[in-house]
Amino acid sequence: MVTIPFIWIMGDLLWNGWDQLSFSFVFSAPQNAGREGGIGPILISTLLIVGVCMGTAVPMGLGTALFLSEYTRHDHVLGRLIRGSLDVLAGVPSIVFGLFGNALFCQILGLGFSILSGGLTLACMVLPILIRTVEESFHAISQEQRLSAAALGLSKTTTIRRILLPAALPGLLVGIILGLGRAVAETAALIFTSGYVARMPESLMDSGRSLAVHIYDLAMNVAGGNPHAYATALVLVGLVFIINVSSSWIASRWTSCNRLSA
Amino acid sequence: MDIMQPTFRINPEPGKPAGLRPWVPYPSDELCCEPVTHIRAKNLSIAYQDHQALRNVTLEINRGCITALVGPSGCGKTSFLMSLNRLTDLIPGCQVSGNLHMNELDILAPTTDLLQLRRAVGMIFQKPTVFPFSIRKNLELPLREHGTHHRTVLHSAMENVLQQVGLWHEVKDRLDHPAQALSGGQQQRLCLARALVLSPDLLLLDEPCSALDPLSSGIVEDLIVSLRGHVTIMIVTHNLAQARRIADHIAFFWSFEGSGTLVEYGPAQAIFENPIHELTGAYISGTRG
Amino acid sequence: MISFSSNTLSRSRGDFLLLGSVRLLALTAGGLLFLVVAFLFHESWPALQNIGLSRFFSDPDWYPTENSYQLTSMVWGSLLATTGAVLFASPFGILSALFCHFYAPPLLARWYRRMVELLAGIPSVVFGFWGLMVLVPIIGRWHPPGPSLISGILILTLMIMPTIMLVSHASLAHVPIALIHTSSALGFSRWSMIWHVILPTTRMGLFTGILLGLARALGETMAVLMVCGNVVQTPSHLFDPVRTLTANIALEMAYALGDHRAALFMSGLFLMGVVALVVSTAEALRHRNTYVSAK
Numbered sequence: 001m002v003t004i005p006f007i008w009i010m011g012d013l014l015w016n017g018w019d020q021l022s023f024s025f026v027f028s029a030p031q032n033a034g035r036e037g038g039i040g041p042i043l044i045s046t047l048l049i050v051g052v053c054m055g056t057a058v059p060m061g062l063g064t065a066l067f068l069s070e071y072t073r074h075d076h077v078l079g080r081l082i083r084g085s086l087d088v089l090a091g092v093p094s095i096v097f098g099l100f101g102n103a104l105f106c107q108i109l110g111l112g113f114s115i116l117s118g119g120l121t122l123a124c125m126v127l128p129i130l131i132r133t134v135e136e137s138f139h140a141i142s143q144e145q146r147l148s149a150a151a152l153g154l155s156k157t158t159t160i161r162r163i164l165l166p167a168a169l170p171g172l173l174v175g176i177i178l179g180l181g182r183a184v185a186e187t188a189a190l191i192f193t194s195g196y197v198a199r200m201p202e203s204l205m206d207s208g209r210s211l212a213v214h215i216y217d218l219a220m221n222v223a224g225g226n227p228h229a230y231a232t233a234l235v236l237v238g239l240v241f242i243i244n245v246s247s248s249w250i251a252s253r254w255t256s257c258n259r260l261s262a
Numbered sequence: 263m264d265i266m267q268p269t270f271r272i273n274p275e276p277g278k279p280a281g282l283r284p285w286v287p288y289p290s291d292e293l294c295c296e297p298v299t300h301i302r303a304k305n306l307s308i309a310y311q312d313h314q315a316l317r318n319v320t321l322e323i324n325r326g327c328i329t330a331l332v333g334p335s336g337c338g339k340t341s342f343l344m345s346l347n348r349l350t351d352l353i354p355g356c357q358v359s360g361n362l363h364m365n366e367l368d369i370l371a372p373t374t375d376l377l378q379l380r381r382a383v384g385m386i387f388q389k390p391t392v393f394p395f396s397i398r399k400n401l402e403l404p405l406r407e408h409g410t411h412h413r414t415v416l417h418s419a420m421e422n423v424l425q426q427v428g429l430w431h432e433v434k435d436r437l438d439h440p441a442q443a444l445s446g447g448q449q450q451r452l453c454l455a456r457a458l459v460l461s462p463d464l465l466l467l468d469e470p471c472s473a474l475d476p477l478s479s480g481i482v483e484d485l486i487v488s489l490r491g492h493v494t495i496m497i498v499t500h501n502l503a504q505a506r507r508i509a510d511h512i513a514f515f516w517s518f519e520g521s522g523t524l525v526e527y528g529p530a531q532a533i534f535e536n537p538i539h540e541l542t543g544a545y546i547s548g549t550r551g
Numbered sequence: 552m553i554s555f556s557s558n559t560l561s562r563s564r565g566d567f568l569l570l571g572s573v574r575l576l577a578l579t580a581g582g583l584l585f586l587v588v589a590f591l592f593h594e595s596w597p598a599l600q601n602i603g604l605s606r607f608f609s610d611p612d613w614y615p616t617e618n619s620y621q622l623t624s625m626v627w628g629s630l631l632a633t634t635g636a637v638l639f640a641s642p643f644g645i646l647s648a649l650f651c652h653f654y655a656p657p658l659l660a661r662w663y664r665r666m667v668e669l670l671a672g673i674p675s676v677v678f679g680f681w682g683l684m685v686l687v688p689i690i691g692r693w694h695p696p697g698p699s700l701i702s703g704i705l706i707l708t709l710m711i712m713p714t715i716m717l718v719s720h721a722s723l724a725h726v727p728i729a730l731i732h733t734s735s736a737l738g739f740s741r742w743s744m745i746w747h748v749i750l751p752t753t754r755m756g757l758f759t760g761i762l763l764g765l766a767r768a769l770g771e772t773m774a775v776l777m778v779c780g781n782v783v784q785t786p787s788h789l790f791d792p793v794r795t796l797t798a799n800i801a802l803e804m805a806y807a808l809g810d811h812r813a814a815l816f817m818s819g820l821f822l823m824g825v826v827a828l829v830v831s832t833a834e835a836l837r838h839r840n841t842y843v844s845a846k
């Protein structure tokens with residue numbers, strides 16, 4: 001049942017997008033509002049936005065997951081509060097994150113429409129999913145490991161750095177990749193935080209247009225933009241697929257390793 | 263570091279980690295127990311939330327002895343061991359009350375330096391818990407953590423201690439392989455080596471042989487016996503024959519209405535041949551428990 | 552000990568530092584929700600003050616430039632599109648989960664699952680684009696104009712079906728294998744086992760899946776924006792174009808000022824409230840579900 005639309009969507013994208021796709025399309029700048037030229041600067045902006053997003057979200061997510069799993073009891077009030085609020089945050093629509101980002105980063109912090117604002121907004125958005133995955137991978141480490149580390153007189157810092165973090169690394173990677181997937185795919189939260197400008201960004205304070213926003217713009221606001229929208233969609237979907245496949249690959253390798261060692 | 267001021271020490275070169283000391287087997291025919299108290303527990307009680315797991319344990323353990331803790335499941339043996347290196351601190355809702363001293367050190371005092379305490383008290387668990395990296399790193403991590411960084415020192419300490427647990431010849435060619443690839447018995451011996459490399463004064467063994475096959479179990483048992491006199495050992499075991507083979511003293515625990523307590527404590531021979539408490543006799547002869 | 556030059560003081564200071572920073576990060580992350588709500592509230596305050604809550608429902612129409620702020624028709628748009636999508640997607644999602652778990656040979660099931668995961672990962676803007684290029688013309692040929700409530704419903708169905716299926720699949724996987732063996736031993740047919748044993752034990756999990764799908768549909772912006780036509784009106788039948796709350800925000804945020812902007816934030820706040828309610832219900836159910844199955 002799901003197969004038909006899936007193949008239909010993919011087939012349609014490939015059928016209409018494949019011809020447009022070329023080396024120069026991927027690397028050259030868009031011209032004539034995107035009807036001609038390529039998506040080079042847009043790709044760069046996307047990377048920068050996602051980079052800012054992950055650069056903020058990963059340390060925060062890791063720290064929070066550590067706090068939740070290593071420093072609070074499972075039924076601790078504070079831990080439960082944080083977990084509950086993250087669960088709700090995970091369900092908040094991306095457009096609402098867009099509003100929030102627009103109010104906080106663009107206006108109050110004065111960052112304007114910029115890659116920085118967009119990246120930070122996305123960081124808020126992917127944080128819950130990142131924390132959830134990382135925390136689960138900390139929970140998967142057996143309690144005996146912690147006890148025996150403590151029994152050797154290892155300090156908490158050493159235990160975390162040398163034993164828990166390496167063991168949770170695959171989970172962290174999966175979390176990062178899942179977050180990446182969501183960040184790359186996001187449109188609604190970016191339209192009014194990182195803006196529309198399709199030029200090559202010169203700094204993080206410049207406005208930059210992401211791939212997803214580019215598709216939207218070509219499809220809705222540019223007459224005759226459809227061929228390039230198809231090609232861009234193909235690039236985007238390709239990226240997302242690579243991201244998803246690699247995350248499930250890591251996850252499955254990880255579980256098979258665990259089974260071996262158990 | 264006051265915990266480490268031994269009033270009496272059998273180690274030939276006190277103050278050095280075991281791995282750094284030449285290994286001298288202890289003469290087996292000599293009396294093992296020095297008449298010097300090492301551990302002193304007085305009215306020790308342990309509670310989990312509102313459940314009293316262990317009540318009023320009072321006993322004194324001599325330096326260099328092997329003491330076997332026996333008793334039915336759930337009578338608080340593991341909890342007792344964990345209070346000795348304050349691992350109970352890590353268990354949410356666990357409260358320890360009473361007095362517990364190692365030499366002159368008050369173990370339960372809030373000011374006690376936990377890392378140093380745990381350095382001096384080694385512990386082995388029922389399931390071998392090697393860390394998920396190489397054999398070498400498993401042994402080096404605790405040493406590095408406690409301030410030894412010199413490469414050759416680390417290496418010789420590792421070799422020493424692996425030889426001591428009889429693992430050197432089995433693993434010397436694959437020191438950099440993951441420790442999880444070892445067999446269960448080898449892993450347990452590696453855990454023992456990892457505890458010994460810090461030269462503990464006191465070694466806590468929580469059913470170290472119960473996950474092992476008889477052969478590996480025998481090897482570990484011999485190893486424990488060879489440590490007699492060098493380290494004070496407390497071992498939990500459900501294998502009474504093993505307790506009889508290796509222990510100098512037996513502490514017999516029983517649980518009354520859900521709370522464990524120490525029923526009888528004394529020299530192994532006396533307990534096995536001449537138990538005072540009727541429960542002890544019944545447990546040992548296999549009619550109870 | 553003499554040979555151990557360990558510096559416990561600095562070690563415990565390291566522990567202390569780590570605890571401090573980790574706690575700070577966790578509090579920030581936990582406070583994020585509060586921050587989001589606070590900012591939405593702060594920005595929508597002028598609307599609440601100058602326009603008042605009741606006018607959002609009593610005004611004749613949505614003409615922000617002419618000081619007329621009626622949200623009812625867009626609320627209807629959002630509700631109808633979401634409800635339709637949930638109605639379509641739930642049976643399909645649950646059936647595919649059942650198929651995957653009980654009927655399909657393992658290899659097929661794995662590939663099917665993999666495919667659903669990929670489908671779940673397709674960006675919403677791509678769904679919207681595909682809908683715009685393929686679905687809307689088809690519907691338009693059949694029953695003009697094309698961009699309509701029904702195309703929104705269909706696209707949303709496609710988008711939330713994977714969510715429902717994946718959550719249902721996970722909760723099916725939690726059914727104790729002994730239960731399945733027992734009911735096969737009693738000679739139940741596969742279908743009656745599913746109907747009488749599996750579905751009742753997993754109904755909370757399935758319901759959770761549906762709620763999460765609902766939350767996703769309600770919050771979806773780009774896809775509905777691209778296929779629904781965006782005419783502000785209360786739809787009278789499936790082929791009328793509609794505008795949802797989310798699409799409205801996305802369309803007008805770029806130029807909205809003053810009360811208009813505040814009104815948009817107001818609708819965002821409202822949206823967030825509803826979604827938060829749905830999600831926390833789903834989470835509560837999920838926890839109850841695991842509790843029951845653990846027993």
Ligand SMILES: Nc1ncnc2c1ncn2[C@@H]1O[C@H](COP(=O)(O)OP(=O)(O)OP(=O)(O)O)[C@@H](O)[C@H]1O
Pocket residue numbers: 310313315334335336337338339340341342353520522
């Ligand atoms: N983490 C914990 N939380 C709550 N209660 C616990 C916990 N650990 C142990 N207990 C309780 O404390 C009592 C003693 O447990 P303990 O593990 O010390 O027994 P044991 O003598 O080691 O048993 P076994 O021989 O089975 O290992 C038991 O009744 C147990 O239910």
Ligand SMILES: [Mg+2]
Pocket residue numbers: 339340341468
């Ligand atoms: Mg035990």
